[in-house]
Amino acid sequence: xxxxxxxxxxxxxxxxxxxxxxxxxxxxxxxxxxxxxxxxxxxxxxxxxxxxxxxxxxxxxxxxxxxxxxxxxxxxxxxxxxxxxxxxxxxxxxxxxxxxxxxxxxxxxxx
Amino acid sequence: xxxxxxxxxxxxxxxxxxxxxxxxxxxxxxxxxxxxxxxxxxxxxxxxxxxxxxxxxxxxxxxxxxxxxxxxxxxxxxxxxxxxxxxxxxxxxxxxxxxxxxxxxxxxxxxxxxx
Numbered sequence: 001x002x003x004x005x006x007x008x009x010x011x012x013x014x015x016x017x018x019x020x021x022x023x024x025x026x027x028x029x030x031x032x033x034x035x036x037x038x039x040x041x042x043x044x045x046x047x048x049x050x051x052x053x054x055x056x057x058x059x060x061x062x063x064x065x066x067x068x069x070x071x072x073x074x075x076x077x078x079x080x081x082x083x084x085x086x087x088x089x090x091x092x093x094x095x096x097x098x099x100x101x102x103x104x105x106x107x108x109x110x111x
Numbered sequence: 112x113x114x115x116x117x118x119x120x121x122x123x124x125x126x127x128x129x130x131x132x133x134x135x136x137x138x139x140x141x142x143x144x145x146x147x148x149x150x151x152x153x154x155x156x157x158x159x160x161x162x163x164x165x166x167x168x169x170x171x172x173x174x175x176x177x178x179x180x181x182x183x184x185x186x187x188x189x190x191x192x193x194x195x196x197x198x199x200x201x202x203x204x205x206x207x208x209x210x211x212x213x214x215x216x217x218x219x220x221x222x223x224x225x226x
Contacts, residue, residue: 008151031212042115042201042217043154050212088153092213098169099215103153 004091006102013110018076020105022089025070029091032065033099034074037086046074046087076107084109113137115218117202123224124192132187132221134202142205143185144169144215145177147198154201160185192225199223 003025012018024032030051035043049056049063049072056063062075072089086104118133136143141162146154146169156169160179174196176188185204189196202218 004153033214035217040220042219043203043215044217045214048212048214098156098159101154103151 004089004100004102006087006089006105008103009106009108011108011110012079014079014081016079018074018079018083018107018109020074020076020087020089020107022072022074022102023070024072024089024091024100024102026091026100027070031092032063032072033090033092034061034063035088035090035101037088037104039085043088079107079109081109081111083107115202115204115216117200117218117221119221120219121222123226124189125226126193128192129188129190130192131189132200132202132223133184134186134218135184136202136204136216137183138204138206138216139182140204140206140216141182143179144203144205145175145185145187146201146203147171147196148201148220149198157187157200192223194225197223197225 006022033048034046036046037043047058047061049065060077064073086106088104089102090099092099115136144159145157148154155171157175158177160166163182166177178186200221203215205215
């Protein structure tokens with residue numbers, strides 16, 4: 001079955017770049033997503049990448065996809081305290097039905 | 112637009128009690144989902160409904176039932192609550208979002224404690 005793995009915790013200083021990593025096992029994944037969860041809230045979609053892309057940039061966010069190694073990363077440039085949250089990667093195989101989520105990475109931004 | 116709404120936000124139950132978690136969306140989405148979130152385990156799918164009138168089991172359906180009342184509403188019922196069902200429950204719906212990509216939209220969650 002599908003499996004998506006992430007490290008549980010990352011701490012960075014304000015102003016530095018953050019890189020959150022994710023590995024997945026389903027080679028038929030079509031879309032891969034990054035969601036952000038702030039304390040006490042639901043998940044919000046940050047960005048996504050289609051499986052035939054290598055990179056996608058959206059303002060401070062850069063998504064890199066290595067399909068051969070089934071590795072996905074999210075880079076946040078100039079990390080701010082407001083970026084402190086849990087970040088989930090997720091994969092789907094066509095529609096948004098039955099997304100498989102990773103365990104989430106808690107990003108802590110220190111001053 | 113309210114998006115996806117859930118009630119209640121918090122609930123404390125005793126073992127064996129029953130309750131229904133309510134979810135509604137106003138985005139005219141066909142598909143709706145119920146997840147539970149536990150520390151270190153990410154989100155796990157309990158049940159989903161691909162369209163009005165249909166429901167299917169997800170990864171962890173035991174101890175739960177669902178009803179897709181109409182296109183807008185999808186409820187989750189715990190018939191006899193157990194401490195293992197202490198969790199945060201999220202409802203989601205899916206439809207075309209960013210640049211036409213199918214996207215799931217989440218409610219704010221219900222924090223349930225079973226004593």
